[in-house]
Amino acid sequence: MSKFKYMNVLLIPILTYFSFTGHGAITYLPIAHSFLLIPFLELFGKPRTENLSETEEELSKDNPIYDWQVYLMVPVQCVFVYLFLESMAEPR
Numbered sequence: 001m002s003k004f005k006y007m008n009v010l011l012i013p014i015l016t017y018f019s020f021t022g023h024g025a026i027t028y029l030p031i032a033h034s035f036l037l038i039p040f041l042e043l044f045g046k047p048r049t050e051n052l053s054e055t056e057e058e059l060s061k062d063n064p065i066y067d068w069q070v071y072l073m074v075p076v077q078c079v080f081v082y083l084f085l086e087s088m089a090e091p092r
Helices: 002-021 024-044 054-061 064-088
Strands: none
Touching: 002 024, 002 064
């Protein structure tokens, strides 16, 4: 499960999209997520005090989940940049 904690970075573009297309309190979702929810979870979450052993480190280097998380960010950012620019375009 610890591998998927880094997927949290994908929430920010999604929440930003809802912020740009929504009205009212929903426009504060990315700010609430970034400056309220994440610090609150880090404040009350127990940090891991030990580092990975050398065998665990080698296993995590070979794990494709980390690679796919990085590769997934490129199309996500391209899609959301396009959606942002479309929302800023003048209507015809």
